[in-house]
Amino acid sequence: xxxxxxxxxxxxxxxxxxxxxxxxxxxxxxxxxxxxxxxxxxxxxxxxxxxxxxxxxxxxxxxxxxxxxxxxxxxxxxxxxxxxxxxxxxxxxxxxxxxxxxxxxxxxxxxxxxxxxxxxxxxxxxxxxxxxxxxxxxxxxxxxxxxxxxxxxxxxxxxxxxxxxxxxxxxxxxxxxxxxxxxxxxxxxxxxxxxxxxxxxxxxxxxxxxxxxxxxxxxxxxxxxxxxxxxxxxxxxxxxxxxxxxxxxxxxxxxxxxxxxxxxxxxxxxxxxxxxxxxxxxxxxxxxxxxxxxxxxxxxxxxxxxxxxxxxxxxxxxxxxxxxxxxxxxxxxxxxxxxxxxxxxxxxxxxxxxxxxxxxxxxxx
Numbered sequence: 001x002x003x004x005x006x007x008x009x010x011x012x013x014x015x016x017x018x019x020x021x022x023x024x025x026x027x028x029x030x031x032x033x034x035x036x037x038x039x040x041x042x043x044x045x046x047x048x049x050x051x052x053x054x055x056x057x058x059x060x061x062x063x064x065x066x067x068x069x070x071x072x073x074x075x076x077x078x079x080x081x082x083x084x085x086x087x088x089x090x091x092x093x094x095x096x097x098x099x100x101x102x103x104x105x106x107x108x109x110x111x112x113x114x115x116x117x118x119x120x121x122x123x124x125x126x127x128x129x130x131x132x133x134x135x136x137x138x139x140x141x142x143x144x145x146x147x148x149x150x151x152x153x154x155x156x157x158x159x160x161x162x163x164x165x166x167x168x169x170x171x172x173x174x175x176x177x178x179x180x181x182x183x184x185x186x187x188x189x190x191x192x193x194x195x196x197x198x199x200x201x202x203x204x205x206x207x208x209x210x211x212x213x214x215x216x217x218x219x220x221x222x223x224x225x226x227x228x229x230x231x232x233x234x235x236x237x238x239x240x241x242x243x244x245x246x247x248x249x250x251x252x253x254x255x256x257x258x259x260x261x262x263x264x265x266x267x268x269x270x271x272x273x274x275x276x277x278x279x280x281x282x283x284x285x286x287x288x289x290x291x292x293x294x295x296x297x298x299x300x301x302x303x304x305x306x307x308x309x310x311x312x313x314x315x316x317x318x319x320x321x322x323x324x325x326x327x328x329x330x331x332x333x334x335x336x337x338x339x340x341x342x343x344x345x346x347x348x349x350x351x352x353x354x355x356x357x358x359x360x361x362x363x364x365x
Contacts, residue, residue: 002063002153002186003028004049009058011044011210018044020210021058026154026203029184031177033197036207036233042190043158045207049188050156051075063153078147080157086131086142092118093127096145103150117149120182137168144179154186161196173199194234198222206230225344228351231279237308240285240318242278243348247271253340258314260292263340265356275348282308282321284339291335297328311336 004026011019019041026032034042047053049060051072060068067075086095097114105113118124121141126134131142140160147155161169161176177200180187191197197204198218205215206229214226225231231239244257250270254263255278264278295313302324309320309328318336322328345354 005061007059010056012056022212024215031180031187031202033201033204034190035197035204040207041210042207046190050079076153078152078155080147080160088132091130099150113149117145121145157189226353228346237319239279242315245275247273264343265358268355277346277348279344280338282319284342285320286337288335288337291337293336297332
């Protein structure tokens with residue numbers, strides 16, 4: 001397998017810029033998820049890495065070799081598409097082995113590698129069945145097998161679970177990660193589903209309008225979002241946002257939200273004026289009669305093990321993750337206590353996080 005390095009990658013279609021100066025590195029054996037909504041540039045980025053699109057500018061290095069303008073066939077990359085692209089007139093064995101047949105590999109070698117791949121994917125019992133009669137999960141395994149059997153330097157996957165129903169998708173998320181752990185493949189996986197990305201990836205690149213808003217581990221992105229966009233995109237439910245004015249002074253450890261003084265992580269930047277946004281995850285809010293930030297119960301979403309309580313405040317709605325057995329009444333007045341060690345602070349004009357330091361942590365933002 002191999003390292004993939006992207007340097008200042010840009011792709012324009014006339015006046016429309018699909019990818020803007022993207023740079024990141026996928027280490028040898030690492031699983032990266034390109035995450036974002038439709039039209040954010042993630043599939044275009046993947047297609048440039050594969051050689052199916054040529055970049056307007058920038059560089060693509062595979063195993064330290066510059067392959068920016070190499071043909072797709074010369075990159076030693078396997079691509080798994082959303083629509084399985086299987087040959088319906090062939091059985092499973094022939095579908096998996098077709099890339100090796102096209103390369104002129106000996107029949108005995110093809111047979112051995114196909115059977116090895118099928119055992120790895122737990123589909124060796126259906127090798128001689130036609131693909132047209134297979135369930136969606138098995139068809140996806142066949143598509144993966146056709147990529148794996150080539151033993152390429154890296155795998156690129158474009159929303160390969162997008163056409164599966166929720167039950168199959170959950171199973172395949174687990175199986176894809178297990179497969180990655182077994183074969184140690186360098187993998188780039190495109191998805192719009194943040195739960196898929198969080199469950200599988202070693203690193204995530206969150207994209208928005210062709211720009212990588214944040215690159216890091218799932219925990220880094222969840223705990224320390226670099227922008228309001230990332231904080232709102234990651235998390236179920238996403239982060240709560242509370243606006244306040246007046247900026248924040250470097251070294252400040254509290255802000256004024258209306259009549260309430262709210263403790264925050266120490267600010268490492270001086271934002272002397274302008275509107276700010278305070279961000280807090282639902283699990284980092286608790287109810288307290290003594291808390292100065294007030295609201296009333298608007299609704300409750302029961303989730304079995306927990307419940308999401310929606311509180312209406314003067315600054316908008318705030319969602320709180322609470323124990324499932326706690327009882328709430330619509331319209332009930334409550335106080336909200338925010339965990340100062342887990343808050344994020346953002347500039348409202350740019351949406352970017354400001355640098356802070358939380359107790360026991362390094363500076364973030």
